[in-house]
Amino acid sequence: MSARVIAVSNRKGGTAKTTTTVNLATALGDRGWRVLVVDLDSQGHAGLGFGVKAAQGQPTVHDVFRGAGASLADGIRGTDYPNVDVLPADRAFEGAAGTVPPLALASALEPLARAYRVVLIDTGPTADALLVSALASAHHVLVPTLLHHLAIDGVGQFARSFFRVATTLNAGLHGMSILPVQVDLRVTMQREILERLAAQFGRERLLAGIRPDNALAEAFGRQRPVKYHRPRTRSVEDFELLCDNVISNIVTAGR
Structure with a gap:
C-alpha cells in the first residue's frame, strides 16, 4: 500500500513548517507508522531536526x-x-538551471512511497517550481500559520496555488488543513483571526493549534525532536493531538 503524501507548506516564512514536519513525523513514527521526511527546503532544517544532513556529493x-x-x-x-x-x-x-517538469518529484517519490505509510514534504517559503512540485506530489497539505492579520492574506495566496495545482496537475490533491501555531487564545486578535480563517476557508479546515513553547527551539538546537528533548512539555501534547487528527482525517480517511 503506497504512502499518503502530505506537504507542509506556506508561501510565508517563519510559520513553523519545519517544526511541524519534524515533530509530526516523530509522533507518527512512535505509533508504528513508517514515515519518510522529504526535506525540499534547501536550508536543510528538517534533516537537521533529526541530526541528518547530506555530505557534499551524496544523493x-x-x-x-x-x-x-x-x-x-x-x-x-x-x-x-x-x-x-x-x-x-x-x-x-x-x-534548477532550467525548466523543472512539475511532476518530476511525484514520479521520483512513487517507488519510495511503497515502503512507507506517510511521506511528509517540508517546503521552503516560496511560490517557485519546488513548491508546485511538492503540491503536485501530495494528497493533502498542512498549512501552518501564525494568527496575525497577515495570516489571512498569506493563507489566501497559498490557497490559490493549492487550487491551481489541484485542478491542473494533481487530481489526487484532495485536502488542505490550516494549522495555527504560537496559539494563545487569551489574545483577542488571535481569536478574531481564527474566526476569520474559519469564515473564509471553512471551520472544517482548521486544526487544533500548537501553543508557544521554548522547548521547540531548544530541541532544534540539539538537533532532535521535542518529544525526545522534553517529553512532558505542552507542545508534545499538541503534536500528539495533531497526530491523532492526521491519522483519522487525512491518512486513514484517504484509503
Missing part, C-alpha cells in the same frame, strides 16, 4: 531538479528515532 532530493530520471533511494537516511527516515536536502542547491 539528495534536489537531484530530481538537476536532470530527468534521478533515483532517490540511495539518498534516504535512517534516524535515531523509531520508524522515521529522511531524504535530505542539498544545502548548496540554488535552484
